[in-house]
Amino acid sequence: MEKTNVVVELGEGKYLRMTRSERIQHFVLLSTFITLVITGFWLKYPEAFWVKWITFLIGTSAFELRGVVHRTASVLMVAGGIYHLYYLAFTYRGRHFLKDMLPVKRDITDVIHIMKYYFSKTLEKPKFGRFSYIEKAEYWAVVWGTVIMGATGMVLWFQNIFLPIIHTSGMNIATAVHFYEAILATLAIIVWHFYFIFFNPDVVPMNKAWLYGYLDHEEMEKEHPLELEKLEEYKKQLELEAKQKEKEAEIHKAEVKLQEEKKKELNKGTNSELNIKEAPIE
Amino acid sequence: MRLDFAKKLILFSLLVMGIVWVIFFTDIRTSVLSTKANDECLSCHEDKDLTMEIKEKKISLFVDKNKFEKGVHGGSDCKDCHVNYKADDLPHVTKKADVDCKSCHSDLKTEDHNVHAKVKCESCHNPHYSSPVKEIKNNQTEFCTKCHNQKNVTVFKTNIHAQKNVQCGDCHKSGHGVKDISRTEVAKTCNQCHKNAHEKLDNVLNKSMMKTGNTNAPVCTDCHGVHKIYSSKLDIQTQACLKCHLDEKKFPGEEKGSAKFVAEYKTSVHGMLTGKDNKQAALCTDCHGNHEMDDPKNPGSAKMKANLMETCGKCHADEVVKFKNSAHGKAYLSGDIKDAPSCTSxxxxxxxxxxxxTEKFSKINTSDMCLTCHKGGKLTKDVKNNSDSLAANYHLSVHYVALKDGNTNSASCADCHGAHEMKPSNDPTAKTNKKNIANTCGTTDCHKKQAEQYIGSIHQVAVDKDSKDAPTCTNCHGNHQIAKRDKGIDKNIASKSVVKLCSDCHSSTGIIQRNELKDITRTFNESFHGLAVRGGSGDAANCESCHGYHNVRSPEDSLSSTFKANLTKTCGQCHKMADKTLFETKIHIVNPQVESPWLFWITNFYILIIIGTIGAMTLHNILDYRKKMQIKRELIKEKKSQENSNKEISQRDNSIDNTDNNEDNGKN
Incomplete structure (x- = not known):
């Protein structure tokens, strides 16, 4: 049987959203991201009140520690990214993930549609599939951000290697890009991601998929109705197929019965050897 | 012893013969004396061995004939003086009668004050060989000292008066008017020759004392001696001034003018420098004057405060010239400031x-001396108020601490301000004038190296061009309270304080505008170096890491550590690959649009993206929230109306009315 949809109903109204591997990837990303945000803005705003708290707690070596932690987190994040690339390329679910994540024309029409919906021009909310334009924007922003931050971060980290290549002007640009990209990423996470995960009235207080990996039926109906529809359709198809198979099997059984009956009738009158030869062929 | 009869007889006969000789020849002798009396007298008295015993004393009765005849009395007879002498009698007179010189010298003028009135003429004028008065006069000293042979008188022979042929009579009067000179007459007597001195003495203290009847007031002889005239200054000191002024009975108490007060002189540098070096030592008269000595309160007195500089300047000319041009000296001379110090202060x-x-002038104690005035509001309004606290802060400075620890090379007040040449810092010749401070700190061996580095720096060049903003030593290090550079201090704290120090000026909009500087403080603080320093790094570069400190120079100066060709070396201190790096943009980018257009456009692009993206996201989410809440509210309404309708249904079920309507409501 070929899988046409990666959303799997776990029974009891639970729908698999994130596998354990995906949850671990997400956790690595979020923990390194938060660490990088804290240790990064700590450098940029050394006089901020929360920086003072941290340095008060850690002591005089706080600044040196900050650098070490920032770089360690960045390595972990990039490592997670590389694993994600492997996941996308070499796992069935990963390949499907990428396929579902690629932007399509419908995303644009969805945006237009939802704007109409927000302004009550239409009563019907656009139906989203496995990944809405919201999630796609989120994902590709993370991809873009990781690449930019990783690249500029490496330049700044290994400035001795990069100085002769990009010179001081390049270092200045790398520094500026690293900073503004950090602001963009942090704000995007807070405004975009946190809204849909925490403050969104449909999921308040939190969408727990990143913890348990599944969504319930109601959440699926609200967030991914198209996916649910597809799933239901698939289920129906499966059921139909199963019914057909049953019917076929019944017919087959009936035919077999008929044949057996015929054979019995024949056996009464013919050789038992012929029966033996015919049976394996079927 | 028994004499023989024969000897007795001879003696007796001799006696008888003698008596007979006397009786018979008396008349003859007198007649001889009258004619050739002197010869007759001299016939005996020419004998050099002729003596006579009076009161167990042998007296020579010898008269030198030649001398006698050459003398003034050579022409007169013995009898003229030796009245009632009987030539035949031995002795010639029983009771020696006084020679009445006046019988001949009746025209003698003896003055009333003549101390010699009771002295016999022959005490002075040898009767037999009397020399002419002129001769006596020429040898007067010898003559007088025959009688006046006390030591204190005979010293006269060796003194300057004797050498200059001044004789006893010049003071005491000669002839028969010899007088004793009373204290009140001393000045008058000396005045005969020493006219100037007397006039001076007469004008001053002496006169005022004399007028009040104080006979203790010194006269010429009290200081110069009577017969022994002191020619040496030192003698006058010890013999004259101190003779009286160390007497606690004459000068009691402990105040100024007391014996105790004067006694301090004996242990002073002026008093102690005696012996071979005594030429350099100041004696009483060097400061107080001699004849014109006066009460210090009198305006004319050499010791009067106003005249003090001239007095001390006689020996200490260099110091006084410096002092006169100093702030102290000027304030003092102007008379505006009462407490302005002079030499003695x-x-x-x-x-x-x-x-x-002296302990008092040891480096560690000079500050205390200076602070007696420069602290606690003892100064007048003319002196800036804040100088009080500034000066007091010296005791917290590294200089004072080092002095306390025994480093005598460390600076005290005078090392920077000068001692006598102390001037206010706004005086261009002052050691503490902004332009001279580097020299003051650096010309001595104290901070020579640092001063050499500083000279030629952009700061020094600006200071030399009268810039009020450019710093010299004291602007960074402080003046009185120069802090110690604590090498054990946390590197980051040291780094931060350097940045703060430079930022004090380089972030001041006033200084930036006046000197056409760039706001490099801001760019540093935003750079990685600046962020790391602010964050707590001890290793990250601060201002001095690149620019140095004493020898900060313009980046256009080829000697500057920030000159383009030197950047590889400067940056190379930390960045190994700096030598392969092109520094095509400035380190402190103040105006990115011009200095680094790429950076400028990328930055602006990012800001636009951030505003656009985050703005759009926010807007989208607000709309989303609004819609979702709207739907929620509608759902709640629906639920309520449903509940209401359910209630109605139950009510209507009871009344059994219009069941069709109920069904419609329920559907809605």
Missing amino acids: CHGEHNIKNVAS
Whole structure:
């Protein structure tokens, strides 16, 4: 049987959203991201009140520690990214993930549609599939951000290697890009991601998929109705197929019965050897 | 012893013959004396061995004939004087009668005050060989000292008066008017020759004392001696001034003018420098004057405060010239400031000590001396108020601490301000004038290296061009309270304080505008170096890491550590690959649009993206929230109306009315 949809109903109204591997990837990303945000803005705003708290707690070596932690987190994040690339390329679910994540024309029409919906021009909310334009924007922003931050971060980290290549002007640009990209990423996470995960009235207080990996039926109906529809359709198809198979099997059984009956009738009158030869062929 | 009869007889006969000789020849002798009396007398008295015993004393009765005849009395007879002498009698008179010289010298003028009135003429005028008065006069000293042979008189022979042929009579009067000179007459007597001195003495203290009847007031002889005239200054000191002024009975108490006060002189540098070096030592008269000595309160007195500089300047000319041009000297001379110091304010009066060896002037104590005035509001309004606290802060400075620890090379007040040449810092010749401070700190061996580095720096060049903003030593290090550079201090704290120090000026909009500087402080603080320093890094570069400190130079100066060609070396201190790096943009990018257009456009692009993206996201989410809440509210309404309708249904079920309507409501 070929899988046409990666959303799997776990029974009891639970729908698999994130596998354990995906949850671990997400956790690595979020923990390194938060660490990088804290240790990064700590450098940029050394006089901020929360920086003072941290340095008060850690002591005089706080600044040196900050650098070490920032770089360690960045390595972990990039490592997670590389694993994600492997996941996308070499796992069935990963390949499907990428396929579902690629932007399509419908995303644009969805945006237009939802704007109409927000302004009550239409009563019907656009139906989203496995990944809405919201999630796609989120994902590709993370991809873009990781690449930019990783690249500029490496330049700044290994400035001795990069100085002769990009010179001081390049270092200045790398520094500026690293900073503004950090602001963009942090704000995007807070405004975009946190809204849909925490403050969104449909999921308040939190969408727990990143913890348990599944969504319930109601959440699926609200967030991914198209996916649910597809799933239901698939289920129906499966059921139909199963019914057909049953019917076929019944017919087959009936035919077999008929044949057996015929054979019995024949056996009464013919050789038992012929029966033996015919049976394996079927 | 028994004499023989024969000897007795001879003696007796001799006696008888003698008596007979006397009886018979008396008349003859007198007649001889009258004619050739002198010869007759001399016939005996020419004998050099002729003596006579009076009261067990042998007296020579010898008369030198030649001398006698040459003398003034050579023409007169013995009898003229030796009245009632009987030539035949031995002795010639029983009771020697006084020679009445007046019988001949009846025209003698003896004055009433003549101290010699009771002295016999022959005490002075040898009767037999009397020399002419002129001769006596020429040899007067010898003559007088025959009688006046006391030591204190005979010293006259060796003194300057004797050498200059001044004789006893010049003072005491000669002839028969010899007088004793009373204290009141001394000045008058000396005045005969020493006219100037007398006039001076007469004008001053002496006169005022004399007028009040104080006979203790010194006269010429009290100081110069009577017969022994002191020609040496030192003698006058010890013999004259101190003779009286160390007497506690004459000068009691402990105040100025007391014996105790004067006694301090004996242990002073002026008093101690005796012996071979005594030429350099100041004696009483060097400061107080001699004849014109006056009460210090009198305006004319040499010791009067106003005249003090001239007085001390006689020996200490260099110091006084410096002092006169100093702030102290000017304030003092102008008379505006009562407490302005003069020589004695610091050095003392009688108790002046060698500056090099006195505790009071030791480097560690000079500050205390200066602070007696420069602290606690003792100064007048003319002196800035804040100088009080500034000066007091010296005791917290590294200089004072080092002095306390025994480093005598460390600076005290005078090392920077000068001692006598102390001037206010706004005086261009002052050691503490902004332009001279580097020299003051650096010309001595104290901070020579640092000063050499500083000279030629952009700061020094600007200071030299009268810039009020450019810093010299004191602007960074402080003046009185120069802090110690604590090498054990946390590197980051040290780094931050350097940045703060430079930022004090380089972030001041006033200084930036006046000197056409760039706001490099801001760019540094935003750079990685600046962020790391602010964050707590001890290793990250601060201002001095690149620019140096004493020798900060313009980046256009080829000697500057920030000159383009030197950047590889400067940056290379930390960045190994700096030598392969092109520094095509400035380190402190103040105006990115011009200095680094790429950076400028990328930055602006990012800001636009951030505003656009985050703005759009926010807007989208607000709309989303609004819609979702709207739907929620509608759902709640629906639920309520449903509940209401359910209630109605139950009510209507009871009344059994219009069941069709109920069904419609329920559907809605």
